[in-house]
């Protein structure tokens with residue numbers, strides 16, 4: 001099949017490269033020429049395991065290219081996937097401007113009988129709302145909605161090994177086309193109407209975010225009662241009705257999806273006259289959760305003004321350079337407000353963090369230089385290299401104090417070394 005993909009963000013690029021790996025001819029479109037040139041040179045615009053290798057392989061086989069020329073690309077393809085961003089408006093509602101302009105470009109260039117599939121995360125009813133745009137082209141078209149469930153850091157792996165595939169369709173042709181495209185995958189395929197497909201994506205992300213805020217709430221209660229939340233999470237995770245995944249307590253969820261999507265669902269639902277209570281609490285709890293690390297810090301070092309605080313981990317999760325909505329931003333911002341001298345280190349996300357904080361903080365080139373002379377350290381992202389901290393690291397600090405915001409370290413081992421260990425959901429009192 002000849003596939004065009006509009007948008008070369010996480011979803012667009014991974015979708016395009018993976019469909020090329022499955023043998024389709026794919027062209028990805030983006031309006032930013034530098035991004036397109038880099039992709040054509042085999043350099044993905046994002047850091048993602050396996051992606052570069054697959055991209056280079058697909059380019060070499062002649063199955064993949066990127067372009068800024070959306071008109072020719074759409075005209076020469078059978079199906080277009082819309083994978084553009086759906087950012088938040090200031091009130092949390094979804095901004096559909098890029099979706100509409102992608103739809104307008106496709107409508108202008110498509111041939112009779114073209115199929116359009118929305119893959120971006122959009123509130124229920126959005127895909128149907130594009131119908132007048134395509135109808136105005138006076139050409140026949142087919143419309144589908146096929147949400148994506150990939151995670152940053154394992155996006156290729158997730159695309160190639162899905163738990164399920166959701167096929168939202170408006171007519172038999174779009175359903176059959178999606179079934180054909182996903183024929184190599186043996187997982188369950190859910191065929192539903194367009195708005196159900198859109199809702200499934202929001203329900204999925206909302207449930208996962210709720211699970212995280214739930215365990216964070218339990219963690220906050222545990223701290224006051226001398227209970228270790230990881231023991232509680234482990235035990236309840238063995239109940240198969242609950243399951244062990246997404247029960248890691250910590251400094252809260254970030255990234256480009258959970259915060260944006262839950263806010264969009266809440267705002268959309270409110271506009272339909274139902275004000276979600278549970279999901280609003282999930283957001284509220286998550287907004288406060290990063291700052292709990294500072295409360296714990298205060299409880300051990302007293303006043304923060306003038307203290308040297310090192311922050312290990314800036315990305316919203318390990319194995320990515322992405323700092324969008326990362327808890328580290330809130331934590332560092334607050335530390336600076338209360339007069340701390342902050343040094344930060346992250347294996348991949350330093351440049352992205354620098355673009356937000358500029359020279360307000362010091363940037364260390366490795367863990368040791370980050371810890372040197374510090375009054376306390378906050379572990380905010382659980383990169384694997386932080387789990388290997390030894391006494392040699394802590395000897396460099398002015399006082400060996402660590403607040404574990406991801407429960408990534410072994411408290412018993414550190415306490416035996418003479419380190420003052422505190423953490424989210426740990427027996428701090």
Ligand code: UGA
Pocket residue numbers: 121148149150151152153205208212245246247248249250251252253254255256257258261316317
């Ligand atoms: C999330 C979903 O997991 C994907 O299924 C979905 O496709 C994607 O959003 C999207 O909508 O595009 P992602 O944002 O890449 O993927 O990252 P996750 O691995 O889900 O982590 C999100 C945040 O939750 C991170 O800040 C992570 O540290 C936090 N988290 C995760 C916890 O605090 N505890 C956990 O147990 C799990």
